[in-house]
Amino acid sequence: MKVIEKPITIEKEDTFKMILSKYGALALDKQENLSELIGETVGVLDIEKGIVSFDDIILPVQILGFCSQDSNQWSWAWDNEDIFGENLIKSSKQIKAIGDEFDIIEFNAPVIQADFNACHTLAMIASSVLGMDAYYAVPEEGIDIFVAIKSDLIKENNSVKKFRDTFYTFQKNFKIYPKIAFEAYTKLKGYGFKPHDDFSLAKIGESRVMAGFTERGNVTRILMFGEDE
Numbered sequence: 693m694k695v696i697e698k699p700i701t702i703e704k705e706d707t708f709k710m711i712l713s714k715y716g717a718l719a720l721d722k723q724e725n726l727s728e729l730i731g732e733t734v735g736v737l738d739i740e741k742g743i744v745s746f747d748d749i750i751l752p753v754q755i756l757g758f759c760s761q762d763s764n765q766w767s768w769a770w771d772n773e774d775i776f777g778e779n780l781i782k783s784s785k786q787i788k789a790i791g792d793e794f795d796i797i798e799f800n801a802p803v804i805q806a807d808f809n810a811c812h813t814l815a816m817i818a819s820s821v822l823g824m825d826a827y828y829a830v831p832e833e834g835i836d837i838f839v840a841i842k843s844d845l846i847k848e849n850n851s852v853k854k855f856r857d858t859f860y861t862f863q864k865n866f867k868i869y870p871k872i873a874f875e876a877y878t879k880l881k882g883y884g885f886k887p888h889d890d891f892s893l894a895k896i897g898e899s900r901v902m903a904g905f906t907e908r909g910n911v912t913r914i915l916m917f918g919e920d921e
Contacts, residue, residue, distance in 0.1 A: 699879070700714055700715075700875075700876045700879050700880050702714075702790060702794055702796075702821070703794075704794060706794060706796070707796075708796055708797075708798045708817075709867065709868065709869070710869065710872070711796065711817060711821065712813065712817055712866060712868055713868040713869040713870075713872045713873045713876065714872065714873070714876040714880075715817055715820040715821050715876065715880070716813075716816065716817060716820070716862055716866055716868060716873065717858055717859050717862040717863075717873055717874075717876070717877035718820050718876075718877055718880045718881065719816040719817060719819060719820035719827075720816070720858050720861060720862050721854070721855075721858045721877075721881070722819070722820065722824075722825055722826045722846075723816065723826055723827070724849065724854065724858065725825070725826065725846050725847060725848055725849060726825070726826035726828065726841070726846055728847070728849065729746075729749065729845060729846055729847070730746040730749060733746040733747055733749075734746075734831070735828055735830050736830070737753070737830040737832070737837060737839065739755075739776060739777075739780065742754075742779065742780055744828060744830060744839055744841070749845065751841045751843045751845065751846075752841070752842065752843060753780070753828075753839035753840065753841055754780055754781070754782060754783035754784065754824075754839065754840045754842075755769040755776045755780045755781055755783075755784060755837065755838075755839055756768070756769055756783065756784050756787070756814075756815050756818050756819070756827065756838045756839060756840050757769050757772075757784065757811075757814070757815070757837075757838055758772075758832075758835045758836060758837045758838065759806065759808060759811035759829070759835060759836045759838065760834065760835050761807075761808055761835075761836070762834065764805055764806060764807050765803055765804065765805060765806065766803070766804045766805075766806040766810070766811045766814055767802065767803050767804075768784055768787070768788065768799075768801075768802055768803075769781040769784035770784040770785045770787070770788045770802075771802035771803070783818075783822050783824070783840050784818075786822055787799050787818045787821070787822065788800050790821065798814060799818075808836070811829075811836070811838065812829065812838075813866075814838075815827045815829070815838035815840075818840065819840040819841075822840060824840040824841060824842050825841055825842050825843055825846040826840075826841045826846055827839065827840050827841065828841060850881070850896075852896050852897075852899040852901060852916055852918065853916065855877075855881065855883075855894065855896060855901055856901050856914055856916045858877075859873070859874060859877055859901070859903065859914065860914050862877075863911050869909055870903075870905065870909055870910055870911045871892065871903075871905050871909035872909070874892050874894070874903045875887070875892060877894075878892075878894040881894075883895055883896050884896075890904060890905055890906075890907075890912075891903060891904040891905060892905070896918075897918075898918055899916070899917060899918030900916070900917040900918060901914065901915070901916050901917075902914070902915045902916075902917070
């Protein structure tokens, strides 16, 4: 009997930590794709045109929110239509709708106490949940404006080594559920997934990435077989 794979979605009772676990590794994956495109170039935001420019690279944006480092606050764009206009906050409004539906206060509270790293986390999860290609923080006077980007100019790098390294970085630097994160990242990338009692396999073409876990779900090892060894 064929087992039907459960898709990765936000479910009732999911906490922000659970949503981060599900969508965070993919978000980091996408950020690396953006970095490969823009390098060290600093983006310039044009709100009137709805774009962020990296010299001659021009990318359309949606405004997610902004971060004030002085007050350690994140403000969602959906609560600031008078600043950004209706057209640029459509994605932000989608996040609020998700927050309302699943009772995620991080998504539907207009202002959140958050340091700069937490602001990045909010933006990267919002962009990943919405299926955007990346996010970017544009430095302005006194604030950083976080935008979501959707563009064919951002190309995917789907190497096995990148998958392994991205998951390693994610589970090391974020407070998440690693076992759930590995399954979610694998499935969201469209790869084959096979769970075992104390390890899980991601099937990437003819290659494999294996993540071993303790009984509590923490990572014990990450191994790669095949391509890019």
